[in-house]
Amino acid sequence: MGNSLFIVWRESVEAMLVIGILYAWLKRNDGTGAGLRALWIGIGAGIGLAALLGWGMMAAQSELAGEALEWFQTAIMFVAAALIAQMVLWMQKHGRQMKQGLERELTAAAARSGAFGIAGVAALALAREGAETVIFLYGIGMDQNGGTGLALGAGLGVLLAAVTAWALNRGLGFLNYRQFFRVSGFLLLLFAVALLVNGTERVIGMGVLPALIDPLWDTSLLVDDSSPSGALLSAFTGYRARPSLMLLVVYLGYWAIVYLTQRRLQRHA
Structure with a gap:
């Protein structure tokens, strides 16, 4: 449950940040209210697109069996690991300019297509965040065999994200966006390598990669990865x-x- 909670928390905070940037720009620049209505339509569309991706992945999984299913699930774990690492590194490079970039996109879209353009920018931004979350959760679910813990963690992550976004926007001294993304980014990199290790173990188990030396060492007397603390680690x-x-x-x-x-x-x- 813990890693699904963290993933959804981190991604939801980023999504709420995006919504806040778009909302603030429209409040300053749209006096008719049409832009805000388009924003909420776009947000709904973005969430719908992410849900459609989740449905598509589960539908694909239900059509597969045996080795094909094993390959599909393993591939998603590798994709999730790569996406997490790419997202963290992208934020390190572009995070400071994210606000200006979104505002430029919204200005151009509003001038070109009006409310439809505003809805499109919001839909694409939310769909990206939602799609990443769906893929991450699917990869985690393959590692943990899904279950109610995954859903509970995701639900708690959304609630915690709302509280976190409120605290960040209030400018509370103990928390700011730079600190949040720095710490959460490092933890996400740890999650990514955990997924990568799990996927690699699957590929070794399928006989595609050699183990080379197995085991290389044994620290189970210090921390056994089958114990509760070791499993968490x-x-x-x-x-x-x-x-x-x-x-x-x-x-x-x-x-x-x-x-x-x-x-x-x-x-x-």
Whole structure:
């Protein structure tokens, strides 16, 4: 439940930030109220598109069986891991300009297509956030076999996001957007590598990748990943008490790519 709560919390806060930026621009620049009505229509459409993606993924899963289903689920885990890492790195590069970028898009869309353009910008922005959340939750569900815990975590994540967005917008001293996205971004990178490790284990189990050396070491006497605390550590960071050499290569390769990308972004900031 914990990682689904965190994912939905983080993504919902970002979605609420996007809505707040669009709403504030329209309050300043639209005196008729038509733009605000178009905004809410666009928000509803964006959520609907994300829900349609979720339905499509579940429908595809129901049509698959055996090895095909295993490949589909594993591929989604890899896609979710890549999307999480890409989203965090994108926010590190463009987060400061997100407000200006959204306002430019909204200005151009309103001038070109009026209320329809405003609804389109809102729909696309919310659909992107919602689609990411759907893929992330599906990937987590494959790791945890779904269940009520996933749904409960998602519901609590939305409620916590509303409280967080309120606190951020109130400008409370202990919390601001920069701190929030910095800390949550690091935790998301940990979730991404956990999904990557899980997907890699599946591919090794299918005989596509060699384990190389298995196990490379055994730390189960310190923290067993089948114990409650070890399982929590595993779900949040990809920890394995008895990892194979291939898992270690993938794990270190992931962090090397993240580190080098962050260094490049800092040089071009």
